[in-house]
Amino acid sequence: MTDPKNIVIKVKYTTPGTAAETSASNVKMITEWNIKRIACTVSVLILSITALFLLLAGNSEPEVAARNETALPPTPSASQSAIQSGPKLSSPEVSATPEKQAAIPNLSSPPAVSTHAEPSAPAGNGGRIRRAALAYRIVDKEPADLIEGNVSIGNGKPVQMYYFTEVRGKTAQTLFHEWLRNGQRVLRHPVAIAAERWRTSSQRELGLNDRGNWSVRTIDNHGTVMNEIRFTVSAE
Secondary structure, eight states, X not given: OOOOOOOOOOOOOOOHHXXXXXXXXXXXXXXXXOHHHHHHHHHHHHHHHHHHHHHHHXXXXXXHHHXXXXXXXXXXXXXXXXXXXXXXXXXXXXOOOHHHHHHSOOTTSOOOOOOOEEOOOOOTTSOEEEEEEEEEEEETTEEEEEOOSEEEXXXXXXXXXXXXXXXXXXXXXXXXXXXXXXXXXXXXEEEXXXXXXXXXXXXXXXXXXXXXXXXXXXXXXXXXXXXXXXEEEEEO
């Protein structure tokens, strides 16, 4: 009998861990740059920035022009330059003598009351009667219900009359209101002037027994007649 022979077969294989390590050690990292894509992206970015800059620059130019137009003063025309460079005409100075100044009406004062008055004579020590009037009443130091030359008395009822004067330039002086009937003085009323412009009045009651030709006047302390008004008292 023959002896049996043993056959030994050896198989060489790698374990899973060893295979992974081997494959991992053999893997290499390779990086590739896509030059075309990068160039296109950079070009698009540059074009976008350029377009945005041009757009902002175009919008800012009108604002700068408007500011420049506002800051610059208007250029005068040739005709205006000629007018400005021409000789200047000086306005004539108005000079008034004291006599002319006295003739100029004072617009700030009330209008003069119409009366039948004689022209005022020059008063001593300056001053004058600015206004004079006969009236039936005095309201707020002004004459009211003016009397025009004739006074009619009816039914035996007396009439109250006022002689109003406005005096200028007689401060601290005493004037006199005189009432005369048929040339004879029947009343002398002193008037103390306390200011440069002074309004004052005197009064008298007239009845049927006072018919005749009357006059009232203002005189100064030198006897100079400054104003005189004549009127007639009659019965109805």
